[in-house]
Amino acid sequence: MKKRLLILLLVLLLPAAQAHEGNDAYDPLGMWRVVGFGVIILALFALDALCFSHHISEFRKKVLFIATAACVLAVTAYIVGSTVLLNIASSTRGPVHWHADYEIWDCGQRVELVDPTGLSNRIGSSSFHEHNDDRIHVEGPVMSPENANLQEFFSVVDGELSQDAIRIPAQGGMVERANGQDCDGQPAVLQAFLLRVLNPDDRNGWLYSQQKLDDFAQYVLAPQEQVPPGDCIIIEFGPEKGRTEHLCETYRVAKERGELNGG
Template identity: 45%
Template sequence: MLDNKTALIIGIFLLLLFSIAYAHEAEEETHEESTINAHSLVSSSFKYMIIASVISLLFIIISLYIREKSEKVKWILFLAIIIPVIASTAYLAYSTVYLNLVSETQGPVHWHADYEVWVCDEKAELVKPKGISNRIGSPLFHDHGDSRIHVEGVVADTRNVDLHSFFQTVGGDLDADILEIPKENEVVKVKNGDLCNGEEAKLQAFVYKVINADNAKSWIFEQEKIGNFPKYILSPYSNVPPGDCIIIEFGPESEKTGHICATYEAAMQRGELVGS
């Protein structure tokens, strides 16, 4: 017959094994939906680390509770404490290496682009972040309330960091004919054909792009009208400039924009940037 203490140990151990199995099953379902999902792989790594820590902590408590332990029980407790830690650490290392190998960026990146949104010639600014994270969006793709697009981390597929994805990540939307942007007290929603000052308006986007990024502080930029702007992916630079300045406008159709990001304007005033 098992004594109460042994039964307690076995019961807790089986309960924890069930928790791990359930978590793993849920993770497999996620990967069936997306074979290369950076966010789910990273989140699962941290989830397993937490589970492992809880398991190890519980067995440490159990080991303190059992005053007289045989050599066999000591070994069981030691393995129950150390195996989850080793396994979760190995999984974290594997997921990090795997993501770096399969991602399009071959590892973590730190890209930035400044942007402005103008609706009927009025600037529409994204709602400011609240809380300790100080961001709107995801850890990979976000805005810190600085009118700057941040891509920070491993990008498994660059199609996941286009303009459409950015606006969805921050709680809005951007398609060829629809714009939604959450502001402090409202969500601005416009679509092609709506009126601006009595005129039919259209959604369009422009980019100021540096064409000689390697010539630091002697940059030359070009302004381009972006055709399929929801699918536009920002240039892979950390600083702005040479990172992009993206202008999204809802107004009368035009081939050029008169708006420009403050960082580009400041660089021009310093003599570090000129138009082509």
């Protein structure tokens, strides 16, 4: 009986460990809440079996086993059902794994996002986050590609980004900058530059170009798994200019290897 309970508990936890935060329309009860209730019920069943193992009848054993199996099946069915519905409804028709590298510069000084803490090792949500690697991660089903933009990324990491202001939870504390402030006595503005590969399918012969983004807060990341050919995004607060001299580390390394050319 104990072995059966242990196996069923593992069956329950396996899909739960792989679950992502879902959309409320397809996960109305909350996936982790359902899993939590299921684990509590299983724990009570297991406790009952352990405490009364010497006095439990065969009929009661069967009832306990059936109830345990029903609990596991119900939770698993909910997880699988909500995941399948979410994947079908998403614009990507299933989970994706997109990446874009970025750098933030404040008056010529590099700004690093605060380090993640906890077992998740991420800043942000399960579907939109950073792992202390200067890389934006988009993981899981995407309901609308427009949601994978820079403004949303800064929102999920507890910062803010608009066309004229930025707030960054940085290593040394919150950094806030807005148009109208200055850098070393010079008028400064918030601006962003995109370095994007023009031929992502031509590995080892990539060409990239640079452009200054107008509506950068709403910029949607390129749907690429690797960087390059995924985007390199440079956000700067400083004197206004037409181009940036900065380059993401992955782009710099690819150029040194001869895999990437342009500018």
